[in-house]
Amino acid sequence: MIRNYIKIYFRNFRRRFANNIFLILGLSVSFASMVFLISFIFFETHYDSFHKNSARLYRLEMNIKNNGQVISSNASTFPGVRTLLKDYPSISQSIRMKRKPGMITNNQSGKIIQNFETKLYYTDEGFFELFTFSTLVGDAVNPLSELNSLVVTKSFASKYFPDIPLTEVIGRTVTKKGNLEDELLYITAIIEDLPQNSHFDFDGLISYKSIYQWRDSDNSDYKTISETNMGWPGFYTYFFADEIPHNLYEDLSKEVYEQTKGRHEVSFYSQNIRDIHLKSNVLGDFKPGANSDLLFYLKITASFIISITLLNYINLFISKLRDSSKELGVRLVVGSTRLHLFVKSLIDSVITLTLTLILTTIIVASSGQIVEQMIDNSIDLTIMTQSELLKSIILGLIAWIFLSSLISTWIVSKFKISQVLAGNLKINSQKHWRTALLGINYLIAASLIFCTTIAARQYFFLTVSDLGFESSNLLIVKAPKSLTNSKKESLRNELLNYPSISEVTYSVTHPGANHREQAVIFGENRNKYFLNINGVNFSFIKAYDLQIVAGNSFEKENIIADLIDFNRGRINLGTEDHTVIVNEKAVEVLGFSKPEEIIGKDLFLFGAKKRIIGVVKDFHLISLKQSVEPLLLYRQEVSLSNITISFNNEIDVENLKAGWNTILPNESLEYYALSDIINQNYKEDRRFIKIVMLFTFLMFIICLVSLWALTSYNFQNKIKELTVRSIYGAGFVHLLILLIKQTFLVIIISFTIGILIAFPLMQDWLANYSSRIEINILDFIIPLLIMLSTASVAILLYSIRIKSLNPTSNLHAQ
DSSP: OHHHHHHHHHHHHHHTHHHHHHHHHHHHHHHHHHHHHHHHHHHHHTTTTTSTTGGGEEEEEEEEEETTEEEEEESOBOTTHHHHHTTOTTEEEEEEEEEOOEEEEEEETTEEEEEEESOEEEEOTTHHHHSOOOEEEEOSSOTTOSTTEEEEEHHHHHHHSTTSOHHHHTTOEEEEEOSSOEEEEEEEEEEOOOOTTOSOOOSEEEEGGGGGGOOOTTOOOHHHHHHHOSSOOOEEEEEEESSOOTTHHHHHHHHHHHHTTTSOOEEEEEEEHHHHHHHOOOBTOSSOOOOHHHHHHHHHHHHHHHHHHHHHHHHHHHHHHHHTHHHHHHHHHTTOOHHHHHHHHHHHHHHHHHHHHHHHHHHHHHHHHHHHHHTTTOOOGGGGGSHHHHHHHHHHHHHHHHHHHHHHHHHHHTSOHHHHHTTOOOOTTHHHHHHHHHHHHHHHHHHHHHHHHHHHHHHHHHHHSOSSSOOTTEEEEEOOTTOOHHHHHHHHHHHTTSTTEEEEEEESSOTTSOOEEEEEEETTTTEEEEEEEEEEOTTHHHHTTOOEEEEOOOOSOOOOHHHHHHTTTSOOTTOSOOEEEEEHHHHHHTTOSSGGGGTTOEEEETTEEEEEEEEEOOOOSSOTTSOOOOEEEEEOOSSOOEEEEEESSSOOHHHHHHHHHHHOTTSOOOEEEHHHHHHHTTHHHHHHHHHHHHHHHHHHHHHHHHHHHHHHHHHHTTHHHHHHHHHTTOOHHHHHHHHHHHHHHHHHHHHHHHHHHHHHHHHHHHTTOSSOOOOOHHHHHHHHHHHHHHHHHHHHHHHHHHHHSOHHHHHTOO
16 A cells, blocks of 8 residues: 555656656755754854853953943953952852963974964963863863963964974973063963854963063063952953852942042943853954844744745645545545545655655755855754754654644545546635745745845945045054164154155054043043043054044144143153044043034043143044944053054055064064954954855745746646637737736735835844945845746746647646
8 A cells, every 4th residue: 555655646746747846846945944044043052052061150241331321341351350259159260361462483493483373362270170172182180370381272283383293292382472571381282173152262371370470661560460450451250150149240340449449430240151152242252242133034034944844835735635636536435544545645745755855965965065164164064963953853854744644634534526536626715825825935035135135235335434544555563562662763764765655653552453441531520531542653643544623633742831740740651742632422422512622621541631632533443333432542652562554555565574674673573454453343244144145045045946836836727728818819928918917916015015024124233333324225126126037037938838838738737
């Protein structure tokens, strides 16, 4: 019996081969898309879950406040905070991390290997007791206990010790050059490269005790500072706790406020490390967190795929019933029971799903690697083999098979034998059902194309537009600690001798990087305001080609006598010039309506009186995703770690190297293009658009296959009508117009509903960007044209087929 049912299945399959193969192809693409979706969503929602006891690992984070209002949230805190955590019994362990990039050098068999490494962190020796990373060779228990010890990733070790077994790298040294120190570091352990689904992003970890050795021009005691300071930002704090003390955050806030005498008004909170990627939205994180809009989009996409897959499976089932109606009638006459019908339906479902799963496996195997590369290796297909997930999938497929078989048996048992034997099987509302299926597919296609068009336009807008200054011709060079004030001037003059270089300037930080926030005292009431600040050389405004909208720019020496007298004995930052320039946003924050009104006003910064001499036109500090923030530029000549080289046209590294070697022949040249730093801020947006485009493409393929099959089936039911019209003189164009009228009405209605759903969603998504595109008429026209074009091709091909067939065979068609 089973063998006969299998033969019957394939015989009926061949009768409507085109329809069946299209629908099975649609099911396979749907299943393959679900595999990729499940892998990606699982990957995104399971960051850092591989750490042992991850449920009790937390990161302490901090809000910066101004007069009780939160003005920013930070992933890092101060080094002295960790010392306070020891007072709470429920917090058994904690560590800090401090990022400190530097030039790493290794002399490998006479060949110098040298690179500027940005992912180096100092951390406490308990790091590997808290976090679970795979140690390949070396000390797996406490590799950071000794001074100047260094733990590196496998890739880092291979870069500096090529062709050397990892076991032989242990105990070898590299030299780290920095602004404050040169350190000889000993490699004590090599770990596997960090998993993609970790919020951490480092290449090397250095023992925290090494900070104690740092020396600067003031001969500061970095041992004390790095253990107790409550004003030095940039220290990530993690802790292990059975439970978080209810008064922890309040106590820490009070302690910081008291120790800094009110200079730092902060509040603390913590996040479990498993939530950081999904929920953290703070400054200074290791790498961008998850895009909540992306996950929402993918969940909607998954719902669409499941819906279309179920609908198309039902459509396939209805098609099979109609094709085999006479056979069903005969079986009912000869006494087939419901059990026999159930078994036949069960076999049909098993074979259909088997063919679908085989094709799905082929699609995933052939395209999996391409998909991984397209979305930055953010999926892990191996999770599909995990026992719990695999068990759920198998149970779902079994339920699918039995449910469809039960529905099939129930429907067949309700047929009238006379109607079935006549081959005139009519399923209630079949016409309306198939029209609804067509409409749902068009609706989904319209929504997805509309959303993808807007997302792509917004991304290209972000990457093409500038921040308020031109970055493509700017190069950032890291200033070595040997660069004294006299050498700064010599280097600037030397570089300006080259025609390709237009300006050279020095600053504490630069656009595209995180700026410091500092409280300034301003106004008659001596109110405190938090502004972004940057210490700069006099040529900063010119180098970045910023527009002065009121007042004047910095001069090389702008000595104001009353400021010098007032600030005598106070911090002067290497210059007697106490002038500052603010942006338009800062003018607004400080309470003025016009830029001209603030010129000549005094404020206090670092305890010294400063005078506002100019207002610069607003520009974005980091990216176009963030709103313009209040900025204050102040004059400084010491500890300026960034050199900005402005070129007249394209960046000319050769002239830069020549000038550098003339003044600083013994110093390594560390540089990067500013545009590269700015583009890194759009990394998550690039990932977003890649994934949106990928799954929209897959959804469009699914819709396309479904549309083709459904349209073909609907036209197949009209073949007699169309043939009669053709016999009575209806031309090819007349048939084409008739089919277009029937299809385009469904498209227009579906398009309208789809846009009504998608438009407010995209409006809300765009609202997350301070700089954004406006939705225009083309965003509506493009998806409509794509759908009309797709339907037109299907109609055209089917019309040609009708005209080419023998009218006699068409009239005998069911």
